Amino acid sequence: MTLTTRISLSAAAVLMPLAAVAQEATETAEAAAPGFDQIGPYIMTTLLFLIGGFLVFWMAAGFAMLEAGLVRSKNTATQLTKNIALFSIASLMYWLVGFNLMYPGDGWIVAGYLGTLFSPAVLEPVGLAADAAALDYASVASDFFFQLMFCATTASIVSGTLAERIKLWPFLVFVVVLTGFIYPIEASWQWGGGWLSELGFSDFAGSTLVHAAGGFAALAGAIVLGARVGKFGKDGRVVPIPGSNLPLATLGTFILWLGWFGFNGGSQLAAGTVGDITDVGRIFANTNMAASAGAVAALILSQVSFGKIDLTMVLNGALAGLVSITAGPLDPSLFGALWIGAIGGVIVVYTIPLLDKLKIDDVVGAIPVHLIAGFWGTMAVPFYTEGTSFVTQFIGFASIGIFVFVVSMVVWLILKAVMGLRVSEEAEIAGLDVSELGMEAYPEFTRG
Template sequence: MDLAYSLDTVWVLLGAALVFFMQAGFAMVETGFTRAKNAGNIIMKNMMDFAVGSVVYWAFGFGIMFGDSMGGFIGGLDLFARNTYDFGVPTFAFLIFQTVFCATAATIVSGAMAERTKFISYLSYSFFISLIIYPVVGHWVWGGGFLSELGFVDFAGSTVVHSVGGWAALVGAKIIGPRIGKYTKDGKAKVIPGHSITLGALGVFILWFGWFGFNPGSQLAASGPENAQAIAGIFVTTNLAAAMGAIMSMIITWIKYGKPDVSMTLNGALAGLVGITAGTAAVSPMGAAAIGGIAGIVIVFAVEFVDHVLKVDDPVGAISVHGVCGALGTLLVGFFAVDGGLLYGGGFALLGVQAIGVVAVAAWTMTGAFILFKVIDATIGLRVSKVEELEGLDITEHGMESYADFQLKAIVHE
């Protein structure tokens, strides 16, 4: 028993470390897909939303998420996580594992609102998503709330983590408005290229690697044959979905644009990863490949829809990757789950529960985010000035240049 307890604890802590490393992946994706003059600002946001979120979630959010349920909506307050819980591993092991998940939800918004958001305003948002918006959703699904009682399936957080970040990103990006020069006077979207596809690709590889902590780590135990088999299966479903997402995005862009698009293919891999996260332990490898492939197709059209139809400027595609594909992957559990899925003779019951969960989380998150962003905008302001945006947030918000030597050489060369 002692050996099993120790092995399970080490497994959860290893998963937490891998998910923490995903923070670097998000930082690289967002930095690479945006302009050099804002690189330092994006790095700071990704670092500080983890720092702020860690403290706030430890002090308040963890109790709201896992404390005794009050009406199936919210957990009882447990300041500084002082209570002992029966998670099968030490409470603090579970706390750090859940902390890195909370940070993931918060950091998704950074990319969608990049290059025009005040640093202090972003910190304020990170504080409140870690304090209340994310923990409430987590309680509904993982803390014994009403969605868990309905039988809602979200094994590792397609909805709890990714859709929360994606829907909040949609609201924030809509309220703050597009970057200067993103849309012409007649409303046509213009491409604002990021400064390093290499950094973006590095970020995607880091995220793909970290997802092997995100999904398999959510098994929360490694001892015994049953857990070992489950973890191995989750590794396979996670990887297949990512691979198929990348393949299908590449094929679709090759057909649509005449050439395989690099950035969209990278986002296709992330779309597959986000899509499989809900059902990674509930579907077969074939089902995982199908979910990843569907997400890889949908992401291409979702990015275009957000950009051209909704007129929401999302520099990294975070809304589509995390919001749309998070919801999509959660719904597809209702089709592909081996136990209860529509394609496996389970009828529409599970699909109906999945739909209820997707809608409930979207409604809560977007309502809370709308109120939060409006209050921030009315008090300290969300957006930097036009002059600050044109000059770049590295200089105006932090008093530095991320590529000072490179920029100096470019000036001398000219």
């Protein structure tokens, strides 16, 4: 036997046990690491929350653009300030108390409870190990992020209604109360496992809990605040006050339309099975159908009613169609989504003039779009969703409406007494951009 052969045999004798140890370690690691079947549902549902959440976040831009386009140019910067401020305040308040009010778990009572004052939950540590046994159905952080977006949306609805005559700081104080307390409490009644959930009330993505709630808060504010200077003549005549930038309002509507796919689709709350992800696709299709039908219905009806097509009616018709399908976007057929959304468009064309007759000044039409179409969408659920009833749906809508309206009214009245709600008539005529901010969105143009 040569020296080379002896060296080779010696090396093999050393390496073979090492190779066996490495193989055993690899097999042990493979056995311990969970496969995609174990962690896949967690990953996919977390992604659904994150993608849905940032789509709903993009709706904040939609509200800002819609409102900036529907107010006069002298009030544009103020509306933009309100929208970025209200979203930021909602983020802080939902973390501070809102999340624990909305999801109190076993300690739930009718009015909710504060729970842990700071921090909604212990978020996952950085680099959480992929131990399937330790994972919930989705990341806590992603769930918190997604639910926060709905809270902020509720406040965005109020902003447009009260535009062009409300002081900035009292409005922001109301946002603190709305996002930290009012919305989380009423939402806990359904989504936090509260009494409406036990009663059998159904609101898939928030036609009542988000949209009608925002509409009721806006209605209370509009009543306390009063109409803009010059909106209603002494003879009762309604004086149209057109917006400054319809291209911007149209862009805002398309942004909201896009964000609504996350709003409704993400509310499936699961994407870990073939059935769940198929349902998300169905929700997307129904959401788009309802929006389209609402826009077309408003387009045709405005032509018939007014002799000309009204673009603002068409924009609000699309949004009303979206609100209408939000309570039940999964169960209807495409035709079902079509007629539900179309009725939303009809509601807008008839109720916007009705508010004018009632001397309620809603600058962007948010009350018809979110409150009244939200009522219709909530009541349409039993047509397609088994186990629901019209009586239960009405009880749910009425209870949330009364709670939000009464509490909001009290808060608005307190703010009016303590801080004052309206700017002066002189400031309103000059524009809130100058009186509230000392700056203008379009400084090169003549204010009008």
